[in-house]
Amino acid sequence: MLGEDSPVVFVFGCIADNQSLFIQESMMDSDEHALRQQIMEIGRRLWKKGFVAANDGNISVRISDQEILTTPTGVSKGFMTPDMIIKMDMDGNIVIPHGTHRPSSEVKMHIEVYRQREDVRSVVHAHPPFCTSFAVAGIPLDKCVLPEAVLTLGAVPIAPYGTPSTTEIPESITPLIRNSDAVLLANHGALTLGADLMSAYYKMETLEHSAGIIHKAIQLGHVDVIPPEAVKKLMDLRRTLNLTGRVNPCFGKGSYTGTEQEQTLTPGKQGENRPDSDHSELKAPLK
Numbered sequence: 001m002l003g004e005d006s007p008v009v010f011v012f013g014c015i016a017d018n019q020s021l022f023i024q025e026s027m028m029d030s031d032e033h034a035l036r037q038q039i040m041e042i043g044r045r046l047w048k049k050g051f052v053a054a055n056d057g058n059i060s061v062r063i064s065d066q067e068i069l070t071t072p073t074g075v076s077k078g079f080m081t082p083d084m085i086i087k088m089d090m091d092g093n094i095v096i097p098h099g100t101h102r103p104s105s106e107v108k109m110h111i112e113v114y115r116q117r118e119d120v121r122s123v124v125h126a127h128p129p130f131c132t133s134f135a136v137a138g139i140p141l142d143k144c145v146l147p148e149a150v151l152t153l154g155a156v157p158i159a160p161y162g163t164p165s166t167t168e169i170p171e172s173i174t175p176l177i178r179n180s181d182a183v184l185l186a187n188h189g190a191l192t193l194g195a196d197l198m199s200a201y202y203k204m205e206t207l208e209h210s211a212g213i214i215h216k217a218i219q220l221g222h223v224d225v226i227p228p229e230a231v232k233k234l235m236d237l238r239r240t241l242n243l244t245g246r247v248n249p250c251f252g253k254g255s256y257t258g259t260e261q262e263q264t265l266t267p268g269k270q271g272e273n274r275p276d277s278d279h280s281e282l283k284a285p286l287k
């Protein structure tokens, strides 16, 4: 959030150094070019949907064991061009210096994900308003409310607050991303992981859509959750469909507006999951 992707510099065209652009493009294979285009398109969607403000947010994709492509700092993600995308190694070094573009300091968070999860090829970070509101309120999205969210996200925890650009955020997400493809960042935003760029992006869409509906239902005064037996069917379906990624099972009981004290809107300790359900069959990590 603060300090991230600043100073505010909007760049609407190609990089100033045309020679660098030529060198970069000539060294780029068609797959890498396609991934740059895809990052640009996802950035445009994040901005258009209001998931990011100003120069916020970042996107990355792993292109080999040692290299990633990531978005530049100081640029609105709605107005990127493919040449702005930066190639880095897993130690955070820029592979081919070009132009004036630099990666976001938040790329540390992305690299930590790739270190922890060999199955993840892409990471999307944004500040969608509903997700971020739950993260600010300290309320994890850990109830089974919508089938699509149960299937693709499961119970979404909140990582403790960390200062942007330091190692605090990578450290705060480490235990949570090992078994979840979606994490809220306290007082900050959200992070989603995927087997490819679109998968990571669509999880961000699903997360924000789900958070928005739950928020509205809370305002209506009641949130019904999906019964445990039906949740188990969804988990079976997840295995049958051989869905990629990892989800924490949601608890299968209680509600955001329930009568049980621990299931009310009283926020839990940051980054901590809520009490488990009685249904032990739903506790096992799902892959």
Ligand SMILES: [Zn+2]
Binding pocket: 001, 004, 056, 057, 106, 125, 126, 127, 188, 189
């Ligand atoms: Zn951020």
